[in-house]
Amino acid sequence: MPDNKQRNVILTGGNTGIGYFTALELVKQGDHVTLACRNLDKANRAAEKIAAEAPEGTVDTAHLDLADLGSVREFAESAPKTLDVLINNAGVMMPARRAETKDGFELQFGTNHLGHFALTGHLLPNLRAADHATVVTVSSVAHKQGPKLDFDDLQAANGYQPQRMYANSKLANLLFALELQRRLDRAGIPITSNAAHPGISETALYTSPDGLGSSKIASLAASIGLKFISQSARAGALPTLYALESGGPGSYSGPTSLFEARGVPGPAKMSSEAQDAELAEKLWHASERLTGITYDFGK
Numbered sequence: 039m040p041d042n043k044q045r046n047v048i049l050t051g052g053n054t055g056i057g058y059f060t061a062l063e064l065v066k067q068g069d070h071v072t073l074a075c076r077n078l079d080k081a082n083r084a085a086e087k088i089a090a091e092a093p094e095g096t097v098d099t100a101h102l103d104l105a106d107l108g109s110v111r112e113f114a115e116s117a118p119k120t121l122d123v124l125i126n127n128a129g130v131m132m133p134a135r136r137a138e139t140k141d142g143f144e145l146q147f148g149t150n151h152l153g154h155f156a157l158t159g160h161l162l163p164n165l166r167a168a169d170h171a172t173v174v175t176v177s178s179v180a181h182k183q184g185p186k187l188d189f190d191d192l193q194a195a196n197g198y199q200p201q202r203m204y205a206n207s208k209l210a211n212l213l214f215a216l217e218l219q220r221r222l223d224r225a226g227i228p229i230t231s232n233a234a235h236p237g238i239s240e241t242a243l244y245t246s247p248d249g250l251g252s253s254k255i256a257s258l259a260a261s262i263g264l265k266f267i268s269q270s271a272r273a274g275a276l277p278t279l280y281a282l283e284s285g286g287p288g289s290y291s292g293p294t295s296l297f298e299a300r301g302v303p304g305p306a307k308m309s310s311e312a313q314d315a316e317l318a319e320k321l322w323h324a325s326e327r328l329t330g331i332t333y334d335f336g337k
Contacts, residue, residue, distance in 0.1 A: 044095065046118045046168070047071045048161070050102060050154070051128025053084040056176075056236045059275035060125060062088050065095035074102035074113060075128070104128055104153025105139035107329060114160030121164035125278060126154040126175040126211070136198035143328065144193040146203045151210035152329055158218070159331040165229055172230040174281045175215040177290070178208040179235055179298055182309040186317065189324060208235075209311060210321060212290065217318035219288040225335035234281035235306060237293035239274025269293070269301075277303040 045064075052061040052073035061071045065088050075081035081099040088097045100116065103109040129150045139148035158173060165171040183205040194203050215233035222229050273293075280303035281291040290308050295301025311317060326332055 045069045045122035046120060047123040047125065048074055048117060048121060049125040049127055050074045050104065050157070051076075053077065053080040055271045056239055056274040056278065057125075057127040058084055058088075059272045060127065060278045061097065062092055063275065063279055064123075065089075065092040065097050068095045069123075070096045070098075072117075073097065073099045075099065076101070076103045076105075102128075102157075103140075104157065105130075105143075105145065105149045107141050107153075107156055110153060110156045111160060114157065114164075117161060117164055119164055120167040121161055122168045122171050123282060124158060124161055124165060124171070124173045125282070126158065126173065127278065128154075129176070129207075132200035132204045134200060136194060138193075142193075144195075144198070144203060146200075146207040147192060147194075147210065150204075150207035151214065152325060154211070155214055155325045156329040156331045159329075159333045162333055166227060170228050170230070172232075172282055173215070173218065174278055174285070175211050175231070175233045176278060177211040177215070177233045177235045178204075179237065179292070180205045181208040181212050181235075181312060186311055187321060189320065192324065192328075209309070212308065212312040213314075213318040213321050214325070215290075216288055216312070217315070217322050220315065220318075221322075221333070221335055223287070225337075227335060230285075230287045232281050232285045232287060232289040232291070234277040234285065234291040234303075235298070236271075236274030236277055237269060237296075237301070238299040239269055239271050269299075277306070280304070 047064055047069050049057055049061050049071055051057045053075045064071050073081045073085055078101050085097045085099050102113040130146055137145040139145055143152055187206055212233050215231050218231040277291045285291045290306045291303055292298050292306030293301040294304040298306055
């Protein structure tokens, strides 16, 4: 990572896992990082550890619940007026039973995609105020496992399958990142939007009671399997950092070994659905309708 002037960075879900190590490396480079998290106590403890290890930059915390569009709006209203980097990192993975966000969306789709869609839209003026800002959205290798989005049932009201909805939410992350870049390009706005995935990394997603940890059997099976193919959360943060510093507009980055499960970061492979511009546009319009957020790409 290159030395740089201090950048204002917002990172969602940075109190643990790949988000924590992403924030740590950025603060080591001299950036100012805001850990935007649902649990402020955990975020404050993480910020204290980062500040002790990385005095080169600065770190603070703010409350953000991506499963509550009101919280997203309130957070954005208090964000720095000039924002150099937004990292859409937070997420929830495979709760055993269907759950909903405060606004009535299926929890995974509502948190992983719609929450970040609304957040980025609110923060677009702040990003435009910076000199060549960057938005990195964290997707997953799981995006390849979901069928095409069912626009007649985006909230899985007619049959909930945990893995399918997680895969669809991660496909939505990637579709969003690429469509955002297309719209920025058409408007002539010098902001970079790209995506990354951490491969198979040891994170709290596998034990969180809001996700896979809601099933003790599934969580135990995942933890056993992880020992054979996973990499550390610190290594899992590298593709996000690579995307930020080297990925370029509209790119997708991830580990390059063991079928993208682990290894040094580089260009990653996308499914044909993720590259479907018509699908991305349809998702964009649906996301605007569901969140009530319209992006202002005007001059």
